Amino acid sequence: MKKIFLVALLATASIASANDLKMEKNSEVKKETKQQTEKAKSERCYTYGMVAWCKPNDIIADTICYETSDPQGYDRSLACRGENTDLYNIFMCGTRDYAGFTNTIY
DSSP: OHHHHHHHHHHHHHHHHHHHHHHHHHHHHHHHHHHHHHHHHEEEEEEEEEEEEEEEEEEEEEEEEEEEEEETHHHHHHHHHHHHHHHHHHHSSSSSSSSGGGOOOO
16 A cells, blocks of 8 residues: 555656646746847848949849847948958959959959
8 A cells, every 4th residue: 555655656746847847848938939039129131132343244142130229230230241242252253343453362
């Protein structure tokens, strides 16, 4: 009789412990989802086209995102856009611009 009572007690404790872990995991998932939603609301993205000076008929799209809560975020995204365009031109044409033949990376 004592053995049955002990087994029943252990089974009940195990089930209660498993339910607590499941509830903790669900609350953590809800917190992460809420944080991701808040971050998505405070983030803005825009897409622009880049044209290499040596291939004027080829346009590729690039997307840049910035935090709206950061006062300098938009300015940094514009600077990043300029850097990306420079790197694209260097990759495709060897220089940043047509007049920059002396600044080749090769």
